[in-house]
Amino acid sequence: MLFSEVRGLPVVLPGRGGPIGRVTSLTVDVAAARVSHVRLRAGRFRRERVLPRDAVDTFGPGAVRAHSPAPPGQAPPRRDLLGHRILTDTGNEQGTVLDVAFDPATGRLLALFTSHGEVPPTRLLGLGDHALVVRAA
Protein backbone atom coordinates (compact mmCIF):
# COMPACT_ATOMS: atom_id res chain seq x y z
CA MET A 1 0.00 0.00 0.00
CA LEU A 2 1.17 3.56 -0.72
CA PHE A 3 1.40 6.50 1.70
CA SER A 4 -0.54 8.65 -0.75
CA GLU A 5 -3.40 6.12 -0.71
CA VAL A 6 -3.65 6.19 3.09
CA ARG A 7 -3.59 9.97 3.37
CA GLY A 8 -7.12 11.32 3.72
CA LEU A 9 -8.72 8.00 4.69
CA PRO A 10 -11.24 8.19 7.58
CA VAL A 11 -10.17 6.54 10.85
CA VAL A 12 -12.99 4.53 12.46
CA LEU A 13 -13.28 2.96 15.92
CA PRO A 14 -15.59 -0.07 16.41
CA GLY A 15 -17.77 1.48 19.15
CA ARG A 16 -18.28 4.88 17.55
CA GLY A 17 -20.65 5.75 14.78
CA GLY A 18 -18.69 8.14 12.62
CA PRO A 19 -14.99 8.43 11.92
CA ILE A 20 -12.80 10.12 14.55
CA GLY A 21 -10.76 11.89 11.91
CA ARG A 22 -8.87 11.63 8.68
CA VAL A 23 -5.27 10.52 8.22
CA THR A 24 -2.93 13.46 7.62
CA SER A 25 0.36 11.58 7.47
CA LEU A 26 2.23 8.49 8.58
CA THR A 27 5.25 8.77 10.89
CA VAL A 28 8.15 6.49 10.08
CA ASP A 29 10.75 4.98 12.39
CA VAL A 30 13.69 5.19 10.01
CA ALA A 31 16.05 2.97 12.04
CA ALA A 32 13.56 0.10 12.03
CA ALA A 33 12.24 1.00 8.53
CA ARG A 34 8.60 0.74 9.56
CA VAL A 35 5.55 2.91 10.11
CA SER A 36 5.41 3.82 13.79
CA HIS A 37 2.45 6.23 14.12
CA VAL A 38 -0.60 7.45 12.26
CA ARG A 39 -1.40 11.14 12.51
CA LEU A 40 -4.99 12.17 12.12
CA ARG A 41 -7.09 15.30 12.37
CA ALA A 42 -10.80 15.56 13.11
CA GLY A 43 -11.31 18.85 11.31
CA ARG A 44 -9.50 21.60 9.60
CA PHE A 45 -9.00 23.66 12.76
CA ARG A 46 -8.71 20.77 15.19
CA ARG A 47 -5.50 19.65 16.77
CA GLU A 48 -3.62 16.76 15.21
CA ARG A 49 -3.78 13.47 17.09
CA VAL A 50 -1.29 10.64 17.03
CA LEU A 51 -2.21 6.97 17.01
CA PRO A 52 0.48 4.31 17.46
CA ARG A 53 0.47 1.75 14.68
CA ASP A 54 -0.24 -1.07 17.18
CA ALA A 55 -3.67 0.46 17.75
CA VAL A 56 -4.53 0.13 14.06
CA ASP A 57 -6.12 -3.13 12.90
CA THR A 58 -6.27 -2.65 9.15
CA PHE A 59 -5.36 -0.02 6.58
CA GLY A 60 -8.04 0.33 3.91
CA PRO A 61 -9.87 -0.23 1.75
CA GLY A 62 -11.85 2.93 2.26
CA ALA A 63 -10.96 3.41 5.93
CA VAL A 64 -8.35 2.85 8.64
CA ARG A 65 -9.81 0.65 11.40
CA ALA A 66 -8.38 1.16 14.88
CA HIS A 67 -9.30 -0.56 18.15
CA SER A 68 -8.37 2.08 20.73
CA PRO A 69 -8.48 5.88 20.78
CA ALA A 70 -5.31 7.91 20.79
CA PRO A 71 -3.60 7.58 24.19
CA PRO A 72 -2.28 10.77 25.78
CA GLY A 73 1.48 10.71 25.58
CA GLN A 74 4.38 12.38 23.92
CA ALA A 75 4.14 12.29 20.15
CA PRO A 76 7.14 11.94 17.87
CA PRO A 77 7.99 15.07 15.86
CA ARG A 78 5.92 15.55 12.75
CA ARG A 79 8.10 14.76 9.74
CA ASP A 80 6.20 13.91 6.63
CA LEU A 81 8.25 11.62 4.42
CA LEU A 82 6.33 12.65 1.31
CA GLY A 83 8.06 15.57 -0.40
CA HIS A 84 11.09 15.39 1.91
CA ARG A 85 14.49 16.21 0.44
CA ILE A 86 16.91 13.28 0.08
CA LEU A 87 20.65 13.52 0.77
CA THR A 88 23.17 10.72 0.38
CA ASP A 89 25.72 10.23 3.16
CA THR A 90 28.31 11.64 0.74
CA GLY A 91 26.45 14.96 0.82
CA ASN A 92 24.76 14.97 -2.60
CA GLU A 93 21.09 15.69 -3.14
CA GLN A 94 19.02 12.95 -4.73
CA GLY A 95 15.68 14.60 -5.34
CA THR A 96 12.61 14.25 -3.12
CA VAL A 97 10.39 11.44 -1.89
CA LEU A 98 7.39 11.03 -4.18
CA ASP A 99 5.72 8.06 -2.51
CA VAL A 100 6.44 5.20 -0.13
CA ALA A 101 5.15 1.62 -0.34
CA PHE A 102 4.57 -0.25 2.94
CA ASP A 103 3.11 -3.52 4.12
CA PRO A 104 -0.26 -2.66 5.78
CA ALA A 105 -0.16 -5.79 7.97
CA THR A 106 3.23 -5.21 9.63
CA GLY A 107 3.96 -1.57 8.82
CA ARG A 108 7.28 -2.51 7.25
CA LEU A 109 8.49 -0.18 4.51
CA LEU A 110 8.88 -1.92 1.15
CA ALA A 111 10.26 0.79 -1.14
CA LEU A 112 10.71 4.54 -1.48
CA PHE A 113 9.87 6.08 -4.82
CA THR A 114 11.90 9.23 -5.35
CA SER A 115 12.29 11.68 -8.20
CA HIS A 116 15.65 9.97 -8.87
CA GLY A 117 14.34 6.38 -8.88
CA GLU A 118 13.57 3.73 -6.31
CA VAL A 119 15.44 3.47 -3.00
CA PRO A 120 15.27 0.25 -0.93
CA PRO A 121 14.46 0.92 2.77
CA THR A 122 17.68 -0.85 3.84
CA ARG A 123 19.60 2.22 2.65
CA LEU A 124 17.83 4.66 5.00
CA LEU A 125 20.09 6.27 7.62
CA GLY A 126 18.16 9.09 9.25
CA LEU A 127 15.24 11.49 8.90
CA GLY A 128 15.73 15.03 10.20
CA ASP A 129 14.46 18.55 9.73
CA HIS A 130 16.72 19.12 6.72
CA ALA A 131 16.65 15.89 4.78
CA LEU A 132 16.23 12.15 4.64
CA VAL A 133 19.75 10.70 4.61
CA VAL A 134 20.31 7.52 2.59
CA ARG A 135 23.42 5.45 2.11
CA ALA A 136 25.02 6.16 -1.27
CA ALA A 137 24.55 3.33 -3.75
Place this chain on the structure above:
Amino acid sequence: MNELMTARSLTTRPVVTLGGDAVAHVKDTVCDAAATRITGFTLTGRGLPTGPLKEALPWSAVYSLGHDAVMVQGRRALVSAAAMTAHQQTVRARVLGARLLTEAGTEVGTVLDAVVEGGTGGRVVGFRVAASRGFAPGPTRHRRRVYVPRGGTVEVAGRTLVVSGEAVRHVADDLSGFGALVGGVPGGWRESLP
Protein backbone atom coordinates in the same frame (compact mmCIF):
# COMPACT_ATOMS: atom_id res chain seq x y z
CA MET B 1 38.87 11.45 -8.24
CA ASN B 2 36.20 13.07 -6.12
CA GLU B 3 34.23 16.09 -7.24
CA LEU B 4 36.15 19.36 -7.28
CA MET B 5 34.65 22.54 -5.85
CA THR B 6 35.83 26.02 -5.13
CA ALA B 7 36.31 27.05 -1.52
CA ARG B 8 34.06 30.07 -1.87
CA SER B 9 31.20 27.92 -3.12
CA LEU B 10 31.31 26.07 0.23
CA THR B 11 30.05 29.18 2.03
CA THR B 12 26.34 28.78 2.97
CA ARG B 13 26.48 25.02 2.39
CA PRO B 14 24.49 23.35 5.20
CA VAL B 15 26.16 21.12 7.78
CA VAL B 16 23.88 18.08 8.10
CA THR B 17 24.11 15.18 10.55
CA LEU B 18 23.61 11.62 9.36
CA GLY B 19 20.30 11.85 11.23
CA GLY B 20 19.15 14.44 8.70
CA ASP B 21 19.21 17.54 10.90
CA ALA B 22 20.93 20.71 9.69
CA VAL B 23 23.01 22.14 12.54
CA ALA B 24 24.75 25.11 10.87
CA HIS B 25 25.94 26.66 7.65
CA VAL B 26 29.54 26.94 6.49
CA LYS B 27 30.90 30.47 6.88
CA ASP B 28 34.43 29.95 5.65
CA THR B 29 36.97 27.22 5.02
CA VAL B 30 40.09 26.90 7.17
CA CYS B 31 43.26 25.49 5.60
CA ASP B 32 46.75 24.80 6.90
CA ALA B 33 49.67 27.17 6.43
CA ALA B 34 50.94 25.76 3.14
CA ALA B 35 47.40 25.47 1.70
CA THR B 36 47.76 21.68 1.49
CA ARG B 37 44.39 20.61 2.81
CA ILE B 38 41.25 21.79 4.52
CA THR B 39 41.54 21.62 8.30
CA GLY B 40 38.02 22.74 9.13
CA PHE B 41 35.18 25.17 8.68
CA THR B 42 33.93 28.18 10.58
CA LEU B 43 30.16 28.26 10.89
CA THR B 44 27.14 30.50 11.01
CA GLY B 45 23.84 29.53 12.57
CA ARG B 46 20.67 28.65 10.74
CA GLY B 47 17.75 30.94 10.16
CA LEU B 48 17.56 34.70 10.10
CA PRO B 49 18.76 36.25 13.39
CA THR B 50 22.15 34.58 13.37
CA GLY B 51 25.78 35.56 13.29
CA PRO B 52 28.99 33.58 13.40
CA LEU B 53 28.81 30.61 15.75
CA LYS B 54 31.24 30.06 18.61
CA GLU B 55 31.60 26.51 17.37
CA ALA B 56 33.59 25.32 14.38
CA LEU B 57 33.84 22.06 12.52
CA PRO B 58 37.27 20.34 12.36
CA TRP B 59 37.97 18.33 9.22
CA SER B 60 38.49 15.14 11.29
CA ALA B 61 34.79 15.25 12.21
CA VAL B 62 33.58 15.63 8.64
CA TYR B 63 31.97 12.46 7.35
CA SER B 64 31.89 13.63 3.75
CA LEU B 65 32.06 16.91 1.86
CA GLY B 66 29.40 16.73 -0.80
CA HIS B 67 27.94 18.87 -3.54
CA ASP B 68 24.92 19.93 -1.49
CA ALA B 69 25.91 19.46 2.14
CA VAL B 70 28.75 18.86 4.56
CA MET B 71 27.88 15.61 6.34
CA VAL B 72 28.87 15.05 9.98
CA GLN B 73 28.21 12.17 12.34
CA GLY B 74 26.31 14.19 14.89
CA ARG B 75 25.98 17.44 16.77
CA ARG B 76 28.98 16.51 18.96
CA ALA B 77 31.32 17.00 15.99
CA LEU B 78 31.52 20.75 16.61
CA VAL B 79 34.42 22.20 18.60
CA SER B 80 35.27 25.66 19.89
CA ALA B 81 36.02 28.05 17.05
CA ALA B 82 38.66 29.97 18.99
CA ALA B 83 40.77 26.83 19.41
CA MET B 84 40.72 26.06 15.72
CA THR B 85 41.43 29.48 14.27
CA ALA B 86 44.16 30.32 16.79
CA HIS B 87 46.97 28.91 14.65
CA GLN B 88 45.24 28.66 11.30
CA GLN B 89 43.63 31.17 9.05
CA THR B 90 40.60 30.96 6.84
CA VAL B 91 41.01 30.62 3.11
CA ARG B 92 39.63 34.12 2.75
CA ALA B 93 42.38 35.57 4.91
CA ARG B 94 45.18 33.27 3.80
CA VAL B 95 45.13 32.80 0.03
CA LEU B 96 42.49 35.05 -1.46
CA GLY B 97 44.10 38.01 -3.12
CA ALA B 98 47.60 36.58 -2.73
CA ARG B 99 50.14 36.83 -5.55
CA LEU B 100 51.03 33.57 -7.25
CA LEU B 101 54.57 33.23 -8.60
CA THR B 102 56.57 30.37 -10.07
CA GLU B 103 59.97 29.36 -8.73
CA ALA B 104 61.58 31.10 -11.68
CA GLY B 105 59.89 34.31 -10.65
CA THR B 106 57.27 34.48 -13.38
CA GLU B 107 54.11 36.12 -12.13
CA VAL B 108 51.10 33.86 -12.63
CA GLY B 109 48.45 36.18 -11.27
CA THR B 110 46.24 36.94 -8.27
CA VAL B 111 44.50 34.12 -6.42
CA LEU B 112 40.71 34.43 -6.56
CA ASP B 113 39.77 31.12 -5.02
CA ALA B 114 41.10 27.75 -3.92
CA VAL B 115 39.89 24.54 -5.56
CA VAL B 116 39.33 21.70 -3.08
CA GLU B 117 38.49 18.06 -3.48
CA GLY B 118 35.19 16.83 -2.03
CA GLY B 119 34.53 13.51 -0.35
CA THR B 120 36.76 12.54 2.55
CA GLY B 121 40.10 13.82 1.21
CA GLY B 122 39.75 17.55 1.62
CA ARG B 123 42.91 18.32 -0.35
CA VAL B 124 43.52 21.69 -1.95
CA VAL B 125 44.28 20.76 -5.56
CA GLY B 126 44.61 24.15 -7.20
CA PHE B 127 43.74 27.80 -7.42
CA ARG B 128 41.49 29.96 -9.50
CA VAL B 129 43.63 32.82 -10.65
CA ALA B 130 43.13 36.14 -12.40
CA ALA B 131 46.05 35.58 -14.74
CA SER B 132 48.59 38.30 -15.28
CA ARG B 133 48.97 39.50 -18.83
CA GLY B 134 52.32 37.87 -19.37
CA PHE B 135 51.14 34.46 -18.16
CA ALA B 136 47.92 34.08 -20.12
CA PRO B 137 47.09 36.82 -22.61
CA GLY B 138 43.42 37.64 -22.74
CA PRO B 139 41.12 40.45 -23.79
CA THR B 140 42.37 43.91 -23.03
CA ARG B 141 39.53 44.87 -20.70
CA HIS B 142 39.82 42.16 -18.08
CA ARG B 143 42.32 39.58 -17.03
CA ARG B 144 41.69 35.97 -17.98
CA ARG B 145 40.47 33.66 -15.19
CA VAL B 146 42.27 30.32 -15.26
CA TYR B 147 42.47 27.30 -12.98
CA VAL B 148 46.04 26.46 -11.99
CA PRO B 149 47.06 23.11 -10.45
CA ARG B 150 48.72 23.38 -7.10
CA GLY B 151 51.54 20.96 -7.81
CA GLY B 152 53.58 19.21 -5.16
CA THR B 153 54.87 22.06 -3.08
CA VAL B 154 53.69 25.56 -2.39
CA GLU B 155 55.89 27.96 -0.50
CA VAL B 156 54.12 30.68 1.38
CA ALA B 157 55.90 33.94 2.10
CA GLY B 158 53.55 36.53 3.49
CA ARG B 159 50.93 37.23 0.85
CA THR B 160 52.86 35.46 -1.89
CA LEU B 161 52.48 31.84 -2.96
CA VAL B 162 55.28 30.18 -4.92
CA VAL B 163 54.47 27.09 -7.01
CA SER B 164 56.75 25.05 -9.25
CA GLY B 165 56.93 26.09 -12.88
CA GLU B 166 56.21 22.53 -13.92
CA ALA B 167 52.82 22.59 -12.19
CA VAL B 168 51.51 25.65 -14.00
CA ARG B 169 52.61 24.57 -17.48
CA HIS B 170 49.03 23.48 -18.17
CA VAL B 171 46.02 25.47 -17.01
CA ALA B 172 42.27 25.03 -17.48
CA ASP B 173 39.53 27.52 -18.24
CA ASP B 174 36.75 25.86 -16.26
CA LEU B 175 36.31 23.49 -13.34
CA SER B 176 35.44 20.42 -15.44
CA GLY B 177 38.49 20.96 -17.60
CA PHE B 178 40.52 21.40 -14.44
CA GLY B 179 39.28 18.07 -13.11
CA ALA B 180 40.53 16.35 -16.25
CA LEU B 181 43.81 18.23 -16.01
CA VAL B 182 44.46 17.36 -12.38
CA GLY B 183 43.36 13.76 -12.85
CA GLY B 184 45.70 13.33 -15.78
CA VAL B 185 48.80 15.15 -14.59
CA PRO B 186 51.67 12.64 -14.77
CA GLY B 187 54.22 12.29 -12.02
CA GLY B 188 54.11 11.46 -8.37
CA TRP B 189 52.82 14.71 -6.99
CA ARG B 190 49.59 13.18 -5.77
CA GLU B 191 51.46 10.61 -3.72
CA SER B 192 53.93 13.12 -2.40
CA LEU B 193 51.23 14.87 -0.36
CA PRO B 194 51.16 13.89 3.32
